[in-house]
Amino acid sequence: MRKVVLLEWVSLDGVAQAPGAENEDTDGGFRHGGWHLQYFDAESQQSVVENLRGAGAFLLGRRTYDNFAAYWPHASAEEQVVAEPLNTKPKYVASTTLREPLEWQNSQVLSGDVADAVRALKREDGGDVHVIGSTQLVATLFANDLVDELRLMIDPIVLGGGKRIFSDDGVLRKLRLVDAKVTRTGAILATYARVES
Secondary structure (H helix, E strand, O other), X not given: OOOEEEEEEEEOOOEOOOOOOOOOXXXXXXXXXXXXXXXXXXXXXXXXXXXXXXXXXXXXXXXXXHHHHHHHHHOOHHHHHHHHHHHHOOEEEEOOOOOOOOOOOOEEEOOOOHHHHHHHHHHOOOOOEEEEOOHHHHHHHHHOXXXXXXXXXXXXXXXXXXXXXXXXXXXXXXXXXXXXXXOOOOOEEEXXXXXXX
């Protein structure tokens, strides 16, 4: 059975909104876009590349899909180490507004209920399904107990608000630390696995 693995860049207060660019996502008046870049070093870049190469497929929310589809097919030669797995591996998109065919190669919209579609993906053969960004989708995955592993880069910054990967739903979820490293920028690369209850 395939696992659903979250790949997220988060602040100490759990914010995952707009880590990569100033105007990436200003919903809710978010003013700190691009906060992650100062912590992104060679070690964290290598971690990203390993995670992308190790994915069997990607699962994306609509906004993350739109941003990636606009950028990665046109990435520079220097960015191909990241672009190649994103461009070539299967991509599944949770969206009620996008319609097939999608322009970005190897992309398809999940049909029907998202949780049911992800359960079906997990039953398929193949490598693990990696989720990048996609805070609304992540909330749905947590609410339906579909997250098997979290691979977080936790940056030493508090943003004071913004979209988070953990919602205030009152549900206790136990995790087990599988691996952790501290980068030279003070960020923590941590892998957590779900503890079966």
